[in-house]
Amino acid sequence: MELVVARIGRAHGIKGEVTVEVRTDEPELRLGPGAVLRTDPASAGPLTIETGRVHSGRLLLRFAGVKDRTGAEALRNILLIAEVDPAELPEEPDEYYDHQLMDLDVVLADGTPIGRITEISHLPSQDLFIVERPDGTEVMIPFVEEIVAEIDLEEQRCVITPPPGLIDDRAEVASARDAEASGTDAEGAA
Numbered sequence: 001m002e003l004v005v006a007r008i009g010r011a012h013g014i015k016g017e018v019t020v021e022v023r024t025d026e027p028e029l030r031l032g033p034g035a036v037l038r039t040d041p042a043s044a045g046p047l048t049i050e051t052g053r054v055h056s057g058r059l060l061l062r063f064a065g066v067k068d069r070t071g072a073e074a075l076r077n078i079l080l081i082a083e084v085d086p087a088e089l090p091e092e093p094d095e096y097y098d099h100q101l102m103d104l105d106v107v108l109a110d111g112t113p114i115g116r117i118t119e120i121s122h123l124p125s126q127d128l129f130i131v132e133r134p135d136g137t138e139v140m141i142p143f144v145e146e147i148v149a150e151i152d153l154e155e156q157r158c159v160i161t162p163p164p165g166l167i168d169d170r171a172e173v174a175s176a177r178d179a180e181a182s183g184t185d186a187e188g189a190a
Contacts, residue, residue, distance in 0.1 A: 001099060002038065005030040006059075006080040011072035017051075017060045018072045020080070023122075025095065027059060030082045040079040047080065096151060105157045106131050106141065109149060114167060115139065117158065129158070139167050 005027075009019035024030045033052060039045030048064040066072055090097060098120045106114040106129070118138075119130035127143040141147060141160060150159040 001084050002081050003084050003097070003099070004040070004079050005037070005082045008061075008075045008078045008080065010076060011069045012055070012060050014069045015062070016066040016068055016072045017062045018066075018075055019058050020061055022059055024082075025090065031059065031061065031080075035082070038081040038083070040081060044075065044078045047075075047078075096153075100153060101129070101151070101158070103156070104151070104153075107157055107159055109159055109161055114160065141166070 003024070005024040006020040006022050009021055011017070012019055020031070022031070031049060031052060033049050035049045036046050037049070039047055049061055050064045051062045053060050063075070066075065084097070101117055101120060104117045106117060108114065113134070115131040115133040117129045118132045120143075121128040121130060121140075129141040129143055129148075131139050131141055133139060141162070147160055147162055147166070148158060149161045150157075152159070
């Protein structure tokens with residue numbers, strides 16, 4: 001199975017290094033020296049990582065055969081793709097690869113079906129499951145411990161315990177200030 005592990009950014013310096021936008025939780029495994037990666041577009045690769053280092057919080061890579069800034073600039077926006085065994089699991093027991101989570105059935109703790117995971121959005125603060133409901137609408141479920149109670153890969157399901165208002169219209173007033181804005185007091189009386 002092929003997974004996108006990074007996107008090449010700007011050239012850094014004059015010796016062929018590039019910044020990369022890392023798209024893997026295991027950059028030391030996927031983006032280490034000697035790794036040979038396919039590319040998208042395919043005509044740009046394959047690329048072999050010659051060196052890697054972190055500078056000011058960004059990963060910098062240099063590829064075999066790319067010796068100057070001009071060569072590095074030519075690689076900008078190319079996706080780096082690694083070959084991964086589909087049976088491979090992350091080192092931590094509560095971590096998952098995106099391909100393992102895609103198409104899982106999403107259900108409530110009582111078994112009520114919600115939909116299926118069609119996309120995973122990786123945001124700076126947290127990951128989101130994009131869940132397609134049976135009626136074709138989508139709902140976003142934060143992939144956090146408080147909401148995602150269980151991932152069962154054998155049963156191909158994700159059990160959630162959503163707060164009121166996340167997947168339906170049962171929103172609750174969170175504070176007295178919000179209650180005043182809606183015309184009720186903190187106890188809910190009008």
